[in-house]
Amino acid sequence: MVNLKAKPFYLSDEDIQWVETTIESMTIEEKIGQLFINLGYRHDPEYLQEILDKYHIGGVRYNPNNADTIYEQNKYLQHNSKIPLLIAANTESGGNGACTDGTLIGTHVQIGATQDPKYAYQLGYVSGVEGAAIGCNWSFAPIVDINYNWRNPVTMTRCFSDKPDVVLDMSKAYFNGITQSGFAAAMKHFPGDGVDERDHHLLASVNTKSCEEWDQTYSKVYQGMIEAGIQSVMIGHIKLPAYSRRLNPNLTDAEIMPATLSPEIVTGLLREQLGFNGLVLTDASAMLGLTSAMKRSDQLPHAIAAGCDMFLFFNDPEEDFQFMMDGYKNGIITEQRLLEALTRILGLKASLGLPGKKQAGTLIPPKSALSVVGCEEHKAMAREVADQSITLVKQTRADLPLKPDTHRRIMVYVLGDELVFGQKQTGIKDMIVEELQKVGFDVTLYVSPSEQLAKSQLEKADDKKAPVAVQRLKREKISAFMDAYDAVILFANVQDFATQNYARIKWSSPMSSEIPWYVTSMPTVFVSLHNPFHLYDVPMVKTYINAYAPTRTIIQETISKIIGESSFKGNSEVDAFCGVWDTRI
Incomplete structure (x- = not known):
């Protein structure tokens, strides 16, 4: 008994x-x-x-x-x-x-x-x-x-x-x-x-x-x-x-x-x-x-x-x-x-x-x-944890820091459906753009062709008036992309918990524009806002950061580290390289 x-x-x-x-x-x-x-x-x-x-x-x-x-x-x-x-x-x-x-x-x-x-x-x-x-x-x-x-x-x-x-x-x-x-x-x-x-x-x-x-x-x-x-x-x-x-x-x-x-x-x-x-x-x-x-x-x-x-x-x-x-x-x-x-x-x-x-x-x-509930003391604790935990997992090329005075024009890709246990977590993309703009970056947020179609935003006018994502449909010249941007940052917020037996990166379409083809041509930083194992799917990126959660505080602290105002202090307690050799290159 x-x-x-x-x-x-x-x-x-x-x-x-x-x-x-x-x-x-x-x-x-x-x-x-x-x-x-x-x-x-x-x-x-x-x-x-x-x-x-x-x-x-x-x-x-x-x-x-x-x-x-x-x-x-x-x-x-x-x-x-x-x-x-x-x-x-x-x-x-x-x-x-x-x-x-x-x-x-x-x-x-x-x-x-x-x-x-x-x-x-x-x-x-x-x-x-x-x-x-x-x-x-x-x-x-x-x-x-x-x-x-x-x-x-x-x-x-x-x-x-x-x-x-x-x-x-x-x-x-x-x-x-x-x-x-x-x-x-x-x-x-x-x-x-x-x-x-x-x-x-x-x-x-x-x-x-x-x-x-x-x-x-x-x-x-x-x-x-x-x-x-x-x-x-x-x-x-x-x-x-x-x-x-x-x-x-x-x-x-x-x-x-x-x-x-x-x-x-x-x-x-x-x-x-x-x-x-x-x-x-x-x-x-x-x-x-x-x-x-x-x-x-x-x-x-x-x-x-x-x-x-x-x-x-x-x-x-x-x-x-x-x-x-x-x-x-x-x-x-x-x-x-x-x-x-x-x-x-x-x-x-x-x-x-x-x-x-x-x-x-x-x-x-x-x-x-x-x-x-949500008091300033607790928010300060959350900020301290963010500062102490955000991890620079990989940097095999000197892409950091990215500063607005040296890399002002940023192309930003945000990956993931923003689902949190079946509920929409809205505003992540806007939050990222806002925080990057606050520190002085000129930000272009990539919008996939499927998103454009869903919003009925495809323009049938001449290419010069079409939004960037629509131009991407027509596979613009590499030189045009290189002329338009100084660096790329990819944020991944992939959360498929309890809906499928994996949580991996899913690109918007086959050979889509956001895949890291540009990694050999310009500074590229990948930030995971959830899954710490995305490096397995993007081993080609030279600078990879695990930030662990998609909150405004964490996004702010991550940007602070990207621009060199704060040092990276986190150390991964899991194998972020996923046990394979090419993720370390």
Whole structure:
């Protein structure tokens, strides 16, 4: 059974009494409801009340919105919930994961590039302060995956390093920072992403490490975080066949399940071998790594039976609730397994002081606390992280600095569809142009022929009046291009996370004008604003910069370094050369 006096709960006798009496007082519907973390699609009271009354949820994560909206949502939920809720946010990069106007401090790979755990602490600290201000109490971070495969589209910016020791040091620092605000943290994605090159949103990816290799790498990180007192673990839809077979030699290949549904991995490896006593939750249940493993009606109860305590997100609340109830009634979820899950769920709530806060009416801070969200102090931290992290990965020709007085006329290409997890991140191109113009460059932004056609901007007049991009359709003379510009800067903002099994450069058309044909003829600088592994696709460029995130602050700091006003201070904690020789030339 669960030891609530031990790590990570450390409950008093009074707290344990609350857990036990609360469980005893609950109806079976309320018990089943505690197993669910709802994804809040709406913020209106009618929707929130229905979720509370009909499904008795144990926790919530919500769709992004501004601080004021999320604050009012969380206030309503906590006031009207019989049992206080765990309210989670994906604060992987800062307070922007809790609300849209929060502060992005830095992606995990960006923090790694500072090579200083104090910035991981700041990342956790700001995440907690801004998240707590709007009423959150649980972070789905840090990400403790290890970036062994540069092709992996999930871990490319969501890993501190490709070295277990660095991942552990940064993760512990993040954890120490976020706990200052009374937050719980959930490290993810057990048993470890970053080996496979495929995305477990789209299939059950595979960690192919042997048991011995896993023990020396991922286990080192998980054990270190467990010793540090991490309260919860998110289970990935990731298979670990070596340990599945070791812990259950009778398994056939077809019977090896993603960890979410694997008692060998959750109970045998995480609980028994690593000794984790805290709360375990699944990753999002709409991900194909889970949904393709078995029927939905079986997925829900089998995840709990495997050792997970909470199930992340309804598909349809009414249907999923019934699936979980049926799994309990038909014995897939035993009485003991349900009791263990409830004990950990309520134990985590008690460890955060939620029962006492609910009684005192302080589960949600006063609205004046919102002043900390996006405050100048946090913005200054973000700027410092940008300055310390931006990395000059490659410079095999003296292209830098590019100064307005020596290279005034700049052709700028911006690559990428600007998608961020299915949502448009608008204004990146305009932001880049604005910031380059501010320092004195004369900027021409390339607009592809397809974009021109889409906007019905193709002109049928003579070539002299046609815009530059239209002239490019007609393959203008190389000499004309050379006469028009002094240098080229390419910015890449390629973010295809959770939509395809790669995140690579895609040019606008075959043999398009923006491909770096000009690299031998004029100074050319490539800047990645996301994926740190683009050098694999543009080995011909002589000057390559990883800037790690597409924010105005990072763009400003990158330009400052390009023009020589600031030095490059970042050092890549991943292999930006992608293990091939020609990227170094």
